[in-house]
Amino acid sequence: MQDPGNLVTSPADGVVVAVSLLLTLAGLLLFSFIVGIGTNVVEELVERSRSQPVGLRGHTVILGFTPASIFLLEGLAEIYRKNLRPFRAAVLGLHPRAAELLHGPLLRSFHYRHGDPVRAEDLDRVDLAQAKRVLVLGSDDRDADGSVISAVLATRERHPDVDLYPDLEHERNFLAARAAGGQRTHLVGSGSFLGFYLVQNLVYPGIQRLYRQLLSSEGCExxxxxxxxxxxxxxxxxxxxxxxxxxxxxxxxxxxxxxxxxxxxxxxxxxxxxxxxxxxxxxxxxxxxxxxxxxxxxxxxxxxxxxxxxxx
Structure with a gap:
C-alpha cells in the first residue's frame, strides 16, 4: 500500500510554486493577524473588568500595595477564617499587574483594582463610599507618610464616617494624619513598632516566638x-x-x-x-x-x- 499523495506529481512550473508559497504565507499572516486581534480583545476586556467597581458593601478596603503587603493580606484573611466570619475586601494599588500575585486560597477573597489612592474616580473602583473600614498603606518611596496623609484626605472626601487606619512610619506625623482624618481615625505606627520588635529580639533572643503566638492567627490573639x-x-x-x-x-x-x-x-x-x-x-x-x-x-x-x- 502506498499513500496516494505520494503518487501526485509535484508541480515543476516556477509560477505555480511561487503562487503556492505566496498563498501559504498569506494564510499564515492572516491567521496571525486574527490571533493577535483576539488576544488584544481579550486583554482589553480583562482591563475593563479590572477598572469596574468591585460591587461590595460593608467591606474592607486596603489602599496601597507593595510585595510585602502579601503577608498582611494573608494574615488578615486567616484571622477572619479562624473566627468563622465572612471576609470581603478590595485592594487599590499603583501596580497594574499586582492582581497576578493575589493567588492562593487565602487571597482569593481580595478584589484588586489598579489606581491611585488620591484620585476620587479610582477610589470608586473599590466602592470606598460603601466600605466599613479603610486601611491606608505607605508606598516604597521616601515620602511614604506624605502619600498616606494624601490618601487619608481623599478618603474622607468620599466617605466622612468610615473607620480609617493610616499606617505611618514616623510618629512625628501622627498629628498631621489625625488632623487630616478627624474622628474615627485610628493611627497605626508600623515604623516605630518594627523598631521596638527588633530591639526586643536583640536583647531577648527567641522572644519572636512569643509575638508570633500573640499577634498571628497561629496562636492565641x-x-x-x-x-x-x-x-x-x-x-x-x-x-x-x-x-x-x-x-x-x-x-x-x-x-x-x-x-x-x-x-x-x-x-x-x-x-x-x-x-x-x-x-x-x-x-x-x-x-x-x-x-x-x-x-x-x-x-x-x-x-x-x-x-x-x-x-x-
Missing part, C-alpha cells in the same frame, strides 16, 4: 473590646452594687475561657471617645468600673472572638 454606652451604663450599675473586678476575671476564665490581661482606662467617659484617647492598664488588681470603657483579653484555644464578645 489579643482581642480588644470597647463597651457601647449601654454596656458601660450596665457595668456602672453593677459596680455600684459591689462588683469585684477579681471575681469578674475568675468568672470570665471559667465561663468563657477568656484571660483578661488589661483594661482601657479613661479620665472622662461622658463624651465620645476614640480608642487612641484611652490608656492601657495591664494586669489590674482593682479597677474603678466607672472609668473602664473596655477590655484587653486573650481567649483560650479556638473560642476566639465570640467568647470575648460574650464576656463583654
Amino acid at each position: 489579643i482581642y480588644t473590646y470597647v463597651f457601647s454606652d449601654r454596656e458601660r451604663a450596665a457595668l456602672i450599675v453593677r459596680a455600684d452594687g459591689g462588683c469585684d473586678p477579681r471575681q469578674l476575671w475568675r468568672w470570665a476564665r471559667r465561663e468563657h475561657g477568656v484571660s483578661v490581661v488589661g483594661l482601657f482606662s479613661a479620665a472622662e467617659v461622658d463624651r465620645s471617645l476614640e480608642v487612641e484617647d484611652l490608656e492601657v492598664v495591664l494586669h489590674p488588681i482593682e479597677a474603678a468600673a466607672r472609668r473602664v470603657p473596655g477590655w484587653l483579653s486573650i481567649p483560650e484555644g479556638r473560642v476566639l472572638w465570640p467568647a470575648v464578645r460574650g464576656f463583654g
Whole structure:
C-alpha cells in the first residue's frame, strides 16, 4: 500500500510554486493577524473588568500595595477564617499587574483594582463610599507618610464616617494624619513598632516566638473590646452594687475561657471617645468600673472572638 499523495506529481512550473508559497504565507499572516486581534480583545476586556467597581458593601478596603503587603493580606484573611466570619475586601494599588500575585486560597477573597489612592474616580473602583473600614498603606518611596496623609484626605472626601487606619512610619506625623482624618481615625505606627520588635529580639533572643503566638492567627490573639454606652451604663450599675473586678476575671476564665490581661482606662467617659484617647492598664488588681470603657483579653484555644464578645 502506498499513500496516494505520494503518487501526485509535484508541480515543476516556477509560477505555480511561487503562487503556492505566496498563498501559504498569506494564510499564515492572516491567521496571525486574527490571533493577535483576539488576544488584544481579550486583554482589553480583562482591563475593563479590572477598572469596574468591585460591587461590595460593608467591606474592607486596603489602599496601597507593595510585595510585602502579601503577608498582611494573608494574615488578615486567616484571622477572619479562624473566627468563622465572612471576609470581603478590595485592594487599590499603583501596580497594574499586582492582581497576578493575589493567588492562593487565602487571597482569593481580595478584589484588586489598579489606581491611585488620591484620585476620587479610582477610589470608586473599590466602592470606598460603601466600605466599613479603610486601611491606608505607605508606598516604597521616601515620602511614604506624605502619600498616606494624601490618601487619608481623599478618603474622607468620599466617605466622612468610615473607620480609617493610616499606617505611618514616623510618629512625628501622627498629628498631621489625625488632623487630616478627624474622628474615627485610628493611627497605626508600623515604623516605630518594627523598631521596638527588633530591639526586643536583640536583647531577648527567641522572644519572636512569643509575638508570633500573640499577634498571628497561629496562636492565641489579643482581642480588644470597647463597651457601647449601654454596656458601660450596665457595668456602672453593677459596680455600684459591689462588683469585684477579681471575681469578674475568675468568672470570665471559667465561663468563657477568656484571660483578661488589661483594661482601657479613661479620665472622662461622658463624651465620645476614640480608642487612641484611652490608656492601657495591664494586669489590674482593682479597677474603678466607672472609668473602664473596655477590655484587653486573650481567649483560650479556638473560642476566639465570640467568647470575648460574650464576656463583654
